[in-house]
Amino acid sequence: MRLLAAYPELAAHLPWLPLGTFPTPVEPVIDLGEALGCQLWIKRDDRSGPLYGGNKVRLLEFLLAEAQRRQSQTLLLAGSLGSNFVLATAIYAQTLRPPPAVRAVLFPRPFSPDLPRKLALCQHFGAQLHLVPALALLPPALLWHWLRSPRPLLLPPGGAAPLPCLGYVDAALELAQQVALGQLPEPHYLFVPLGSGGTAAGLLAGLRLSGLHTHVVAVRISSGLIANAARVARLANQTLALLAHYIPRLAVKPLTPHNLIVLPQFLGKGYGAPTPEAQTALALAKERGHLELDSTYTAKTLAGLAWYVQRHQLQEHPILFWHTLNTVPLPQVTPLPSTVERFLARHRPGAGQALSERSMSERAAGARVWTANEGPWPVAGPTLPRAAGAAELPAHLPWPGPALDS
Numbered sequence: 001m002r003l004l005a006a007y008p009e010l011a012a013h014l015p016w017l018p019l020g021t022f023p024t025p026v027e028p029v030i031d032l033g034e035a036l037g038c039q040l041w042i043k044r045d046d047r048s049g050p051l052y053g054g055n056k057v058r059l060l061e062f063l064l065a066e067a068q069r070r071q072s073q074t075l076l077l078a079g080s081l082g083s084n085f086v087l088a089t090a091i092y093a094q095t096l097r098p099p100p101a102v103r104a105v106l107f108p109r110p111f112s113p114d115l116p117r118k119l120a121l122c123q124h125f126g127a128q129l130h131l132v133p134a135l136a137l138l139p140p141a142l143l144w145h146w147l148r149s150p151r152p153l154l155l156p157p158g159g160a161a162p163l164p165c166l167g168y169v170d171a172a173l174e175l176a177q178q179v180a181l182g183q184l185p186e187p188h189y190l191f192v193p194l195g196s197g198g199t200a201a202g203l204l205a206g207l208r209l210s211g212l213h214t215h216v217v218a219v220r221i222s223s224g225l226i227a228n229a230a231r232v233a234r235l236a237n238q239t240l241a242l243l244a245h246y247i248p249r250l251a252v253k254p255l256t257p258h259n260l261i262v263l264p265q266f267l268g269k270g271y272g273a274p275t276p277e278a279q280t281a282l283a284l285a286k287e288r289g290h291l292e293l294d295s296t297y298t299a300k301t302l303a304g305l306a307w308y309v310q311r312h313q314l315q316e317h318p319i320l321f322w323h324t325l326n327t328v329p330l331p332q333v334t335p336l337p338s339t340v341e342r343f344l345a346r347h348r349p350g351a352g353q354a355l356s357e358r359s360m361s362e363r364a365a366g367a368r369v370w371t372a373n374e375g376p377w378p379v380a381g382p383t384l385p386r387a388a389g390a391a392e393l394p395a396h397l398p399w400p401g402p403a404l405d406s
């Protein structure tokens with residue numbers, strides 16, 4: 001890990017586990033770049049780990065190490081139905097010894113064809129899924145599960161907290177080294193999806209440390225209440241403060257919301273809602289770049305990139321597309337547990353449309369937590385290879401604590 005190599009004093013303080021395969025390659029995507037009218041490069045975080053790739057692996061290297069340090073027996077997560085963060089956590093939690101239980105409280109999102117498979121994969125890897133019919137029911141459901149779980153650790157939604165963001169600080173240092181080695185020119189702009197914000201915040205903080213002048217352009221893929229520049233800048237500053245807490249010689253100028261360019265207009269009707277621009281970008285990426293994108297995160301990001309490049313005439317500037325979606329093949333999975341199937345059937349209005357407000361409020365009126373793991377499926381997933389040895393962990397790291405909140 002570059003961060004620990006650059007600042008060896010961190011190793012004594014920060015929990016970290018090697019889960020992924022780094023550095024991830026950078027590659028030119030010439031044909032797709034020609035189609036979009038720019039010099040396009042791709043950062044292959046889609047292959048960031050041997051078991052599962054995508055952007056959550058770098059965050060989990062810190063989160064799961066912290067869980068191990070605390071001897072947590074249950075990892076409690078909140079996410080949307082089909083959350084990649086839940087799936088990545090379920091997969092990599094199996095590599096801990098002993099593996100903690102993974103309990104996820106999931107809230108509805110617009111139906112997409114990959115949802116049933118994602119849920120089945122979560123179940124296959126041993127996650128216990130608890131479905132609530134509306135976002136508003138998340139806090140009480142989490143509290144309910146917190147009180148009933150042995151040694152629980154509540155993970156930050158999407159992994160967006162200062163400690164896991166260090167994974168993306170490290171990613172920015174990794175990029176700087178690839179630039180120094182001549183593997184790609186210094187990108188003028190770097191495009192990344194903006195959801196819970198941990199990825200963009202870590203990159204922003206890391207770029208400041210790295211000395212690169214790359215601008216981060218974050219394409220909003222979820223509500224602006226969460227996915228906004230002020231929140232990302234605050235999280236980036238908290239991440240830098242966490243580093244400065246252990247490295248007093250670190251002197252970096254704080255970030256402001258102006259350091260991040262947010263493109264809000266590619267979200268469409270909301271998180272997970274399909275948009276025509278994303279469908280076009282998805283097809284173009286497949287045809288001209290042989291890239292596998294998804295309609296929720298990465299295709300919206302490529303659509304934003306295409307628009308920005310045209311709008312600002314960036315033909316001559318190196319542009320980096322940060323691929324955040326897993327493309328590591330996953331196993332064929334058994335059918336869904338019947339309760340999840342029932343839930344999906346109820347929430348599939350007119351096949352493929354967003355949940356209606358009415359359906360959500362009707363469900364909320366019931367105020368019942370559907371427990372998906374009532375079904376007859378294996379409680380524990382298969383045993384996966386163990387991660388290489390954990391770093392020596394400090395006796396005490398506040399989470400969330402003064403150093404993380406300052």
Ligand SMILES: Cc1ncc(COP(=O)(O)O)c(C=O)c1O
Pocket residue numbers: 054055084085158160193194195196197198199200297298324325326
């Ligand atoms: C594939 C993919 N890309 C991007 C994101 C957004 O990352 P972040 O939540 O760190 O903003 C997510 C979040 O779940 C994701 O699953």
